[in-house]
Amino acid sequence: MKMLYNFRMQRIxxxxxxxxxxxxxWQKQRTGRSVQQEVERAIQTLTSEKANLVGSSRTDAKxxxxxxxxxxxxxxxxxxxxxxxxxxxxxxxxVRIVSSQKVSPKFHARFDVKKKTYVYFLCxxxxxxxxxxxxxxxxxxxLDLGIMQQCALLFLGKHNFKGFCNxxxxxxxxxxxxxxxxxxxNGNVFKFSFTGNGFLQHMVRILVGTLVxxxxxxxxxxxxxxxxxxxxxxxxxxxxxxxxxYLKRIYY
Amino acid sequence: MKMLYNFRMQRIxxxxxxxxxxxxxWQKQRTGRSVQQEVERAIQTLTSEKANLVGSSRTDAKxxxxxxxxxxxxxxxxxxxxxxxxxxxxxxxxVRIVSSQKVSPKFHARFDVKKKTYVYFLCxxxxxxxxxxxxxxxxxxxLDLGIMQQCALLFLGKHNFKGFCNxxxxxxxxxxxxxxxxxxxNGNVFKFSFTGNGFLQHMVRILVGTLVxxxxxxxxxxxxxxxxxxxxxxxxxxxxxxxxxYLKRIYY
Numbered sequence: 001m002k003m004l005y006n007f008r009m010q011r012i013x014x015x016x017x018x019x020x021x022x023x024x025x026w027q028k029q030r031t032g033r034s035v036q037q038e039v040e041r042a043i044q045t046l047t048s049e050k051a052n053l054v055g056s057s058r059t060d061a062k063x064x065x066x067x068x069x070x071x072x073x074x075x076x077x078x079x080x081x082x083x084x085x086x087x088x089x090x091x092x093x094x095v096r097i098v099s100s101q102k103v104s105p106k107f108h109a110r111f112d113v114k115k116k117t118y119v120y121f122l123c124x125x126x127x128x129x130x131x132x133x134x135x136x137x138x139x140x141x142x143l144d145l146g147i148m149q150q151c152a153l154l155f156l157g158k159h160n161f162k163g164f165c166n167x168x169x170x171x172x173x174x175x176x177x178x179x180x181x182x183x184x185x186n187g188n189v190f191k192f193s194f195t196g197n198g199f200l201q202h203m204v205r206i207l208v209g210t211l212v213x214x215x216x217x218x219x220x221x222x223x224x225x226x227x228x229x230x231x232x233x234x235x236x237x238x239x240x241x242x243x244x245x246y247l248k249r250i251y252y
Numbered sequence: 253m254k255m256l257y258n259f260r261m262q263r264i265x266x267x268x269x270x271x272x273x274x275x276x277x278w279q280k281q282r283t284g285r286s287v288q289q290e291v292e293r294a295i296q297t298l299t300s301e302k303a304n305l306v307g308s309s310r311t312d313a314k315x316x317x318x319x320x321x322x323x324x325x326x327x328x329x330x331x332x333x334x335x336x337x338x339x340x341x342x343x344x345x346x347v348r349i350v351s352s353q354k355v356s357p358k359f360h361a362r363f364d365v366k367k368k369t370y371v372y373f374l375c376x377x378x379x380x381x382x383x384x385x386x387x388x389x390x391x392x393x394x395l396d397l398g399i400m401q402q403c404a405l406l407f408l409g410k411h412n413f414k415g416f417c418n419x420x421x422x423x424x425x426x427x428x429x430x431x432x433x434x435x436x437x438n439g440n441v442f443k444f445s446f447t448g449n450g451f452l453q454h455m456v457r458i459l460v461g462t463l464v465x466x467x468x469x470x471x472x473x474x475x476x477x478x479x480x481x482x483x484x485x486x487x488x489x490x491x492x493x494x495x496x497x498y499l500k501r502i503y504y
Binding site: 017018019064066088093094095096098127128129130131133135 | 269270271316318336340345346347348349350379380381382383385387
């Protein structure tokens with residue numbers, strides 16, 4: 001009698017870190033190397049099955065992640081926690097799987113997100129530090145921390161963020177709730193932190209750009225209030241460069 | 253009557269920062285891109301003169317610098333402090349000139365060095381952080397900070413460091429004096445700092461490798477004492493990877 005293996009579908013949740021410098025972003029694209037495709041390829045090599053990896057967030061090109069979450073289904077009998085080691089052996093060194101675990105087949109990495117935290121690093125310096133150039137953004141001008149912190153308070157709560165996203169963004173609603181927004185200064189490095197139930201395309205980079213424009217006196221708090229009220233992209237600040245942005249944590 | 257410009261030779265001192273990741277090291281080599289050659293090329297483009305750039309230290313491939321010092325001579329009438337801006341416009345973004353100033357023609361970037369400080373960053377982590385992988389080294393094993401700090405004391409003062417350098421190193425004397433050696437831990441990152449009148453090839457990386465081998469119990473303090481006494485490279489620890497090493501400061 002032939003033995004039958006008990007192949008049972010299991011849903012695996014991955015926590016993923018990556019250096020976004022050499023990626024076109026999270027999502028698969030024809031134009032280049034994406035994190036999603038790299039990890040899917042590694043899963044396929046390992047399991048000999050076609051993999052469909054669902055990520056919590058579509059980070060842009062050059063944006064980093066220390067806590068991206070994704071899930072995939074597999075019939076493989078590999079113990080869930082072993083995916084971490086096996087996939088890291090197959091992946092390039094700019095992506096690492098920090099943990100792998102079995103989750104309920106009902107878990108969904110994108111739809112189940114309750115909130116997310118993004119951070120952005122900006123260094124106030126006349127000369128870009130060549131060693132950190134891919135890990136933060138640099139600004140030559142003086143920034144007033146106090147006025148930026150006042151501006152950050154305006155973002156708290158539920159708002160229509162139409163003025164704070166890529167004008168090409170196609171979404172059902174521009175309403176998002178920001179529950180925490182802080183700015184800390186350590187030496188000449190500003191760390192901006194945002195926690196909310198969701199973020200529109202480029203939203204964090206535009207929020208930081210707005211704070212920076214307020215901090216250098218190019219925009220007033222009144223301008224920001226108007227941008228929040230009338231959804232005019234031109235009233236908000238510039239879109240900051242991607243390399244200062246980190247997807248830090250996803251809450252379920 | 254024809255006006256004659258007063259072309260007077262001036263010696264310019266540069267402070268240079270670089271991300272060593274994509275360099276074969278400081279020194280010009282046929283095998284690839286060196287910092288010395290990149291900066292010399294920029295000077296030549298700027299001044300239309302052949303440039304000979306003398307650096308304080310020949311950092312290895314992948315080793316970073318936040319305070320490399322170098323000098324060159326020029327007949328150009330460019331104001332000394334303007335070299336900084338003009339050269340940065342010409343250089344790739346992994347090298348930056350932090351300052352440029354006129355110095356006495358007697359100043360020599362290498363021969364006048366009184367002491368140097370190098371630092372080394374090592375992260376104690378089971379998984380390499382992909383974002384910091386080119387900026388520090390990673391160790392999976394537990395390290396005993398107390399025993400490493402005891403070991404660091406053994407390095408202080410004047411010693412024959414023959415056991416702590418690349419066995420191919422060709423030098424007149426292996427005697428060097430280390431005046432400060434500290435190890436600090438912040439979270440899971442160890443920062444090793446060394447100040448001395450000079451360092452042999454690979455010496456800092458072997459000193460750190462020895463401290464790490466002591467910290468994980470592979471070498472005893474007695475082994476290190478013997479290596480310092482008999483100059484046996486095999487008694488000292490391994491050579492750590494280059495990407496954790498930073499040339500921090502040169503003292504004249």
